Amino acid sequence: MKSLIQATIAILVVSALLFYAADTLSAGGGKGGKNTLTIFNWGEYIDPDLLKAFEKETGIHVIYETFDSNEAMMTKIQQGGTAYDIAVPSEYMIEKMKEENLLIPLDKTKLPNLKNIDPYFLDLPFDDNNHYSIPYFWGTVGIVYNPSLVGDLDFTSWEDLWDPSLKRKVFLVDGAREVIGMGLNSLGYSLNSLDDNELREATNKLITLAPNVKAIIGDEITPLMINNEATVALTWSGQAADMMFENEELDFAVPEEGSNLWFDNMVIPKTSKNIDGAHAFINFMLSADAGARNADYVGYSTPNIAAMDLMDEEVVTDERYYPSEEQRDTLEVYKNLGPDYLGKYNELFLEFKMSIR
Amino acid sequence: MQTKTSKSALFPYVLWIAFFVIAPIALVVYYSLLDLHGNFTLDNYKAFFSSVYLKMTLSSFWYAFLITFFTLLISYPTAYFLTKTKHKQLWLLLIIIPSWINLLLKTYAFIGIFGLYGPINAFIEVFGFDPKQMLFTDISFVFVSVYIFIPFMILPIFNSLDRLNPTLIYAARDLGASAFTTFRRVVLPLTMDGVKSGIQVVFIPALSLFMITRLIAGNRVITLGTAIEQQFLVTQNWGMGSTIAVFLILFMVIIMLITGQKDKGGRVR
Numbered sequence: 359m360k361s362l363i364q365a366t367i368a369i370l371v372v373s374a375l376l377f378y379a380a381d382t383l384s385a386g387g388g389k390g391g392k393n394t395l396t397i398f399n400w401g402e403y404i405d406p407d408l409l410k411a412f413e414k415e416t417g418i419h420v421i422y423e424t425f426d427s428n429e430a431m432m433t434k435i436q437q438g439g440t441a442y443d444i445a446v447p448s449e450y451m452i453e454k455m456k457e458e459n460l461l462i463p464l465d466k467t468k469l470p471n472l473k474n475i476d477p478y479f480l481d482l483p484f485d486d487n488n489h490y491s492i493p494y495f496w497g498t499v500g501i502v503y504n505p506s507l508v509g510d511l512d513f514t515s516w517e518d519l520w521d522p523s524l525k526r527k528v529f530l531v532d533g534a535r536e537v538i539g540m541g542l543n544s545l546g547y548s549l550n551s552l553d554d555n556e557l558r559e560a561t562n563k564l565i566t567l568a569p570n571v572k573a574i575i576g577d578e579i580t581p582l583m584i585n586n587e588a589t590v591a592l593t594w595s596g597q598a599a600d601m602m603f604e605n606e607e608l609d610f611a612v613p614e615e616g617s618n619l620w621f622d623n624m625v626i627p628k629t630s631k632n633i634d635g636a637h638a639f640i641n642f643m644l645s646a647d648a649g650a651r652n653a654d655y656v657g658y659s660t661p662n663i664a665a666m667d668l669m670d671e672e673v674v675t676d677e678r679y680y681p682s683e684e685q686r687d688t689l690e691v692y693k694n695l696g697p698d699y700l701g702k703y704n705e706l707f708l709e710f711k712m713s714i715r
Numbered sequence: 716m717q718t719k720t721s722k723s724a725l726f727p728y729v730l731w732i733a734f735f736v737i738a739p740i741a742l743v744v745y746y747s748l749l750d751l752h753g754n755f756t757l758d759n760y761k762a763f764f765s766s767v768y769l770k771m772t773l774s775s776f777w778y779a780f781l782i783t784f785f786t787l788l789i790s791y792p793t794a795y796f797l798t799k800t801k802h803k804q805l806w807l808l809l810i811i812i813p814s815w816i817n818l819l820l821k822t823y824a825f826i827g828i829f830g831l832y833g834p835i836n837a838f839i840e841v842f843g844f845d846p847k848q849m850l851f852t853d854i855s856f857v858f859v860s861v862y863i864f865i866p867f868m869i870l871p872i873f874n875s876l877d878r879l880n881p882t883l884i885y886a887a888r889d890l891g892a893s894a895f896t897t898f899r900r901v902v903l904p905l906t907m908d909g910v911k912s913g914i915q916v917v918f919i920p921a922l923s924l925f926m927i928t929r930l931i932a933g934n935r936v937i938t939l940g941t942a943i944e945q946q947f948l949v950t951q952n953w954g955m956g957s958t959i960a961v962f963l964i965l966f967m968v969i970i971m972l973i974t975g976q977k978d979k980g981g982r983v984r
Contacts, residue, residue, distance in 0.1 A: 427949060429951060534949065574935075575934065576929070585831065586831075701950050701955075714935050
C-alpha cells in the first residue's frame with residue numbers, strides 16, 4: 359500500500375513538473391484564442407520555417423495540425439472540438455463545406471497580396487469570386503515510375519499499368535476517388551461519373567488490375583519510391599516531385615486519356631476564433647517570397663505568379679508540374695458527388711481492394 | 716445499515732456503466748438503423764450480408780485466427796520456460812517493456828526492417844539469396860501482429876503457470892506419469908484459464924486491427940476495423956460503420972462466451 363501511494367505521488371510530481379515546463383516553454387506565444395492561430399493542413403504541406411517567420415512577424419503563436427484526407431478534415435471541423443482558424447481543403451470539399459455552412463466569407467481588403475495569384479486559378483466554379491477560399495497549391499494525378507525498371511513503358515496511357523510485366527509492382531494511393539477515377543479515365547469516362555453502368559465497368563476493369571497491384575498505401579509510398587523499392591505508383595504530381603527531387607532516376611507522366619486536376623485552397627472554417635489572424639496568415643502565404651519558399655519546399659505547383667518569378671526557371675517551365683493550359687483542358691476537376699455516390703465510389707473501392715489477394 | 720452503504724457506493728459505477736458502456740452501445744445500434752439521409756432502415760444490415768462484407772468478415776476471422784494461433788504457439792513455451800528461470804520477474808519485465816512503446820512506432824520500425832535494403836534482406840544476401848520485398852505480404856502482416864501481441868499472451872499464461880502448485884507435478888511424476896503426460900493431464904488443464912484469457916486479449920483486438928493492415932500489409936488484408944474507419948472518416952456513412960461495429964460487438968460477445976471461465980459445473984464432479 360505504501361509503495362502504491364509513493365508511486366502515485368511520484369507520478370503526480372512528474373506530471374506537475376512537466377506541465378510547468380510546458381507552460382514556461384510556450385509562454386512566449388501567449389495563451390487563448392486571441393493570440394494563437396490553429397492551422398489544419400495536409401501532412402508535409404508547408405515549409406515549417408515559414409510558420410516561424412510568420413510567428414516572428416506578427417507575434418501570433420501558431421499551432422499546426424495535419425490531416426490525411428479531406429473527409430477526415432471535414433469530420434473534425436464539423437464536430438468543432440478544436441478551434442481551427444485555417445484549413446486547406448480541395449475543391450470538391452470546399453463546395454461541400456460551403457453547402458454545410460462550415461466556412462466564413464473572406465474579407466478581401468485584408469488580402470492585398472491576392473494580386474499575386476494567376477487569374478486562371480481565381481473565380482472557379484467551386485467557389486464563385488473566391489468568396490470563401492484562396493488558392494494554395496494545385497496539381498494533377500499521374501504515374502511516377504522508375505524508367506530503368508519498367509522496360510519501354512512510358513505511361514502515356516493508363517493501359518500501361520495493366521502490362522503483364524508489372525505483376526505485383528504497382529502501388530496505388532489509398533483514395534477511392536483517385537483509384538475509381540483512374541478506372542473511369544482508362545475507359546474514357548468522366549471521373550465524376552454518376553452512371554452506375556460506367557462505374558460497374560470501371561470497377562470490373564480495376565479488378566483485372568489486381569494481379570499487378572502490390573499495395574494500396576498513402577504517404578509511405580514516397581520513401582519506397584526514393585529507395586527504388588517500388589517501381590510504379592499512382593500519385594499526385596507534387597508527391598512525385600518530392601520523390602524525383604530525392605531520386606533523379608524517377609519520372610512522372612499524366613496519361614493522355616485524362617486525369618484529375620485539383621486545387622487545394624485556404625479557407626477559414628466556422629470554428630475560427632481568430633479571424634483577423636487567419637486573414638493575416640493567408641496574406642502572408644500569398645506574398646511572393648513565402649509562396650516561392652513554400653513551393654520550393656513542398657514541391658507542388660504554386661498558383662502564385664509573383665512567386666514563380668523567384669523560383670528556379672527549370673522547375674516552373676517543366677510541363678510535368680506546370681502543364682500548359684491546353685494540357686490542363688484534358689484534365690478534370692473533381693465535383694462533389696453527394697453522399698450517395700460518394701458512398702457508392704467507396705463501396706466499389708472496397709470491392710476492388712477485396713479482390714487483391 | 717451495511718447493505719445501504721454498499722448500495723449507495725455502487726452508484727458511481729452504475730452511472731459510469733450507463734454513460735460509458737450502455738449509452739455508446741445504444742448509440743451505435745441506433746446509428747446502424749439510419750441510412751445516409753437519416754431515415755430509419757434495415758438496408759445497412761442487408762448490405763452487410765452482401766458478398767463484399769461477408770468476405771471481409773471471413774478474412775478478418777481467418778487472420779485473427781492465424782495471429783492468435785501463432786501468438787499462442789510462441790507464448791506458451793516462452794511462459795513455461797520463464798517460470799523455470801532464476802530471475803523470472805526480470806525476464807518477464809524484459810518481455811513486457813516493448814509493449815510500452817507506441818504501436819505505430821513499432822510498426823514503422825518494421826517498414827525499415829522488412830525493406831528491400833533492410834537488415835533482414837542484408838542477412839539473406841550474406842547467404843547468397845536474392846533480396847525480396849517482404850513488406851506488403853500476408854506473412855509480414857501476421858509476423859508483425861504476432862510480435863505486437865506476444866506480451867499480452869505471455870502475461871496471463873505466465874501468471875497461471877506461476878500459480879500452479881509444484882507439488883501437483885511432483886505427485887504426478889511420483890505416481891508414474893511421464894513428463895509429457897504430466898504436462899497434458901496436469902499442467903495444461905490447470906493453466907487453461909490463462910490460455911483462454913490470453914486468447915481473448917489477442918483475438919478480439921486482432922479482429923479490428925487497422926493501420927497495420929495499411930502500413931505493413933498495404934491494404935492487401937482488410938479487417939473489420941479498417942472498414943469501420945473508412946465508413947466513418949471517408950464515406951461518412953455512419954450508418955454502415957455502426958452496422959459493422961454492431962456485428963463486431965456481437966462477434967466479441969460470442970468469443971467471450973466461448974473462452975469465458977466456466978465456474979459452474981465441470982471439473983469438480
